[in-house]
Amino acid sequence: MIVLSVTLLTGCTKPISEFYPPDPDRTDNTTVYVVNHGLHTGIVLPHEDATPYMSAFDDFKTARYLEIGWGDETYYQTDPNTLWMGIKALFWPTDSVIHVAAFQTDPVTYFPNKEVVPLKLSHAGFIRMVKVIHNSFALNQQGQPIKLGKGLYGTSKFYRAKGSFHLFNNCNVWSARAIRSSGFPINIFSVFTSDNIIYQLKEHKN
Template identity: 25%
Template sequence: MEGLSRFLLLAAMGVLLACCAGGSGPSACRPGELNSVYLVDRGWHTEIGVPVAALSGKLAVYREIFPGARTILFGYGKKTFFTAPASSLEEYLIGPFPGPAVVQVFAMTTTPDLAYDPDAVVVLPVSREGMGRLSDFIGDDLETGRDGRPRLVAAGHGPESLFYAARSRYTLFHTCNGWVVQALREAGLPVSADGVVFAGQVMARGARAAAMLCRKTAP
C-alpha cells in the first residue's frame, strides 16, 4: 500500500506540475492574425487560441455564442478537476485516474499576445488548410446534444467561459497538455508529442516550432 500511495502522489503531482511550468517567450515574427494560432500558458495548463474569424465546422457556432469575441481559447481537462478545482489531498490523489473530460471555451475580445505576459504566449503561423484541420480536431472532440450543438455541461467563472462535454476521456496518457499538442500537430505544426507531460515542454516546443517557421518565411 505504501508503494501504491507513493505512486499515486507522484502521479498527481506530475499532472498538476504538468500545467504549472512557465512559457518560453513570444515568437520572433508575427504572421497575420487570421493565419495565427496562439499557444498559451494558463498557469496550470496550456491552451490553444484560435481567431474567431478562422473557426469552421462545428466551431463556427461560437461566433453566435460569443458575439464580439476576437479569439477563442480552447483547453482540455478532467471534468471534475476543470469545473471544480481540487481542495484536498484526497482529491489530488484521485485526480490522475481516468474520467470524463471537458473542453473549456474562453472568449476574448483581443488576442492572447496582447492580453497576457509575453513569456506566456507563443504565436504560430498556420495555413488556411491547417486552420480547417484544427477546427475539425477540436470540433470532433466536442460531444453534441440533440440540437446538434456542443453539449454545455457547466459555466465558468464568468460569462466568457463555458465548459463543454468532450468525447474523449481524460487519462494519464491523454492530458490537457497532450491534447493541445495533438491540436497543434493537426494544424500541421512541427511540434513533437513524444513524452509530453509538463506545460513547460509544450511551451518550449511551440517556441522552437515558431522560430523554425519564422526562419523559413524570412526574406
C-alpha cells in the same frame, strides 16, 4: 522493439509538408496562440476564422478571440482544487470537459502574466486544427454541444467533451494533438507538461 520505440518518439517531430510551414507569401495564413497556464495549456483561435467550422462558437458571436482547453471534468471545473482531485484525475480515467473563453483583446494583452506563444499556420493546417478541436466536443441528439455551466474567467462556458482524462491523455497531450494536426512538428509522444509544449513550439516554429 527498441527500434519501434525510437520511431514512435521521433517520427512525429517532422512537419507535415503539405500543411506546414505556411507559405509566407500567402494572405490566408492564420495565427493562433498557445497559452501556458502552468499546469495546462489553452489554444486561442481567431473567432472569425474558426467559427465556420465550430458549431459551439455560436455562443460567442461577438468575440474576437476564443481560447479552448480540454481537461478533467471535476478538477477543471472546481476552484479551489484539492490534491485528491488531482491524483484521481491523473491515475483513474475520468470524464472530460472543454472550456471556451471569449475575449476581444490580443491574447498577449489578455493574459499579461502568462507565457503566450504565437504560431502562424497555413489555411489548410488551421482548418485541420479547428476540426480536431470541434470533434472533441460531445454532442446531443440534435448535434449540438452539451453546455455544462459558466467558465473560469471572462465570458466563458464549459461543455461536455469526448474522451477520458488520465496521465497519458491529459490536457497537454490534447493540445499537442491539436497542434500536430496543423502540420507543426510537435512530438506528441513526449508531451506531458505545458512547459514541454512551449519548449517545442519555440524550438521548431519558423
